[in-house]
Amino acid sequence: MQGHIGRQLQQCFGELAPQERRVASFILDHFEDLAIYSAADLARLSGVSKATVTRLFRRLGYADFKAVKAHARELRHFGVPLAAGSDALGEGAERCARHLAREQENLQHCFEGLSAASFEAVIGALDSAPRLAVVGYRNSYPLALHLRQQLLQCRPGVALWPAPNQSLAEELAELDADALVVLFGFRRRPRVFDALVETLAARGQPCLLIGDATTARYAERVTWRLACPLDSVSAFDSYAAPMSLICLLANALLHRRLASGRARIDGITDLYESLDELAP
Structure with missing residues (x-):
């Protein structure tokens, strides 16, 4: 498994261009949602071009954003505790129902x-x-x-x-x-x-x-x-x-x-x- 992308971003943050830092900061702040974003989403939410997003991931050794998403899923598969999307747990009775359904599965x-x-x-x-x-x-x-x-x-x-x-x-x-x-x-x-x-x-x-x-x-x-x-x-x-x-x-x-x-x-x-x- 390739090194944890969050740690990679932290280690090279000081070497990134200003626009790349904006993407890196957004990813580090929303790492638990990385697997559900698209490259276009990251560009829009970070306020940069899609080319900047692509350039950042290639700098880290990923061929494309599909490889990044696969890495995020792999981290979870091997037990890294990554929170799912902000609405995954639900609220109130729905929270218990979702948890129960997964336990039963x-x-x-x-x-x-x-x-x-x-x-x-x-x-x-x-x-x-x-x-x-x-x-x-x-x-x-x-x-x-x-x-x-x-x-x-x-x-x-x-x-x-x-x-x-x-x-x-x-x-x-x-x-x-x-x-x-x-x-x-x-x-x-x-x-x-x-x-x-x-x-x-x-x-x-x-x-x-x-x-x-x-x-x-x-x-x-x-x-x-x-x-x-x-x-x-x-x-x-x-x-x-x-x-x-x-x-x-x-x-x-x-x-x-x-x-x-x-x-x-x-x-x-x-x-x-x-x-x-x-x-x-």
């Missing part, structure tokens, strides 16, 4: 994309693996933490990686060949993510990858991949679909090992009471 796409056979294989692996390692970075970390806490109610041997401010190498060195790694990989992943996927694949480690559409490129390197849309009506991603998938995974695992799972839940509940950990 995400959930529908998530669960329609699940293969029954693959899902059963995943639950079987969550049940039979001697150890589970759940991994998540950045926005994926709360999801990994929540899945671990849910699975611990059903079965033993569930670890969360990495520990705060710790590395993974020591953990991987201790990982059995038949242990299952559950890897959350939602967009804006750290650079170490690629190396981790490659390392797990080279080791032949069973791996379940849960992520958004940008994880498609890892599909052949993992054992299973479950996709969850994060789309929202404006800038910030929605994690309702992955949280719902976590709920389904945990419930399906519990029902697969219902007797032992119930006994484990009862034991944990007794410990809560003896430790007086939870408020009534």
